[in-house]
């Protein structure tokens with residue numbers, strides 16, 4: 630196991646523009662870090678630089694205190710899990726699990742011990758003699774994780790490992806990955822574009838935007854105090870309402886500021902300061918999403934299913950739930 634440090638890490642692709650810039654991050658031994666952001670923000674590039682699958686343009690990657698910029702991927706003591714599983718189709722599950730260890734000339738008895746242990750942890754024992762094509766997507770993803778576990782690496786690197794699974798299985802596998810990482814205590818860097826996955830898995834998350842770090846923090850810190858309008862709009866579902874201060878005069882915001890209010894922080898209140906013109910209602914079963922306008926700006930509230938609705942609603946904002954951002958820089962100002 631190992632700490633990982635990124636110092637001013639940057640990447641410019643050969644004939645491309647800058648994909649990653651000025652990334653500084655200290656990952657503690659055993660920590661679960663999630664890199665999260667929209668498609669194209671540089672998550673995979675960053676992960677692949679840690680793995681050694683992509684050359685580094687600027688800065689340094691250190692794993693366990695050792696600078697690995699010029700170290701081959703196979704010698705970095707990391708194991709990577711990909712979205713497409715990358716299993717060998719002609720090999721059985723057992724052979725897939727053992728392959729990397731055989732290549733390293735691990736003694737036979739040790740290979741057998743590690744394969745049996747991984748199979749037990751991931752509950753894939755019954756499939757050890759099947760080929761990958763005879764497995765479901767979730768089972769294949771477990772085998773891919775098993776292949777990482779048997780290596781007993783200093784760190785796991787995950788690149789959107791659950792993106793090919795349906796929503797229900799994604800939820801189950803999310804819990805399994807979290808439990809597995811807690812049990813093994815292996816330093817992990819996990820890439821996803823899914824804010825829910827990021828919130829639920831991370832010890833700390835790193836929000837990326839255009840190859841730059843927008844914010845680093847625990848999921849709750851980032852949710853409670855997003856550092857910018859970008860983070861505010863990306864973390865949390867449904868997304869935070871971001872409204873020019875002029876449309877919400879009660880918010881005590883400087884002219885030109887942007888006011889952020891989470892949909893779940895609004896509630897019906899006849900004396901509330903927010904006047905909403907109703908446009909559409911989406912029933913979610915346990916709650917309803919109520920969409921409308923205030924001061925000409927779109928706004929959404931999460932309300933109880935039994936809340937009485939009309940063409941016009943008055944809403945109150947929960948105590949301390951107003952976020953203020955600079956309209957030009959997008960940075961938090963309260």
Ligand SMILES: Nc1ncnc2c1ncn2[C@@H]1O[C@H](COP(=O)(O)OP(=O)(O)O)[C@@H](O)[C@H]1O
Pocket residue numbers: 642643644645648666667668669670671672673674675
């Ligand atoms: N091999 C490559 N050559 C040139 N540009 C690339 C290459 N791989 C990725 N990029 C560009 O780098 C940026 C970041 O890509 P990527 O790291 O794959 O983002 P993400 O994983 O967050 O979707 C994108 O603009 C992408 O088009």
Ligand SMILES: [Mg+2]
Pocket residue numbers: 672673674
């Ligand atoms: Mg990617």
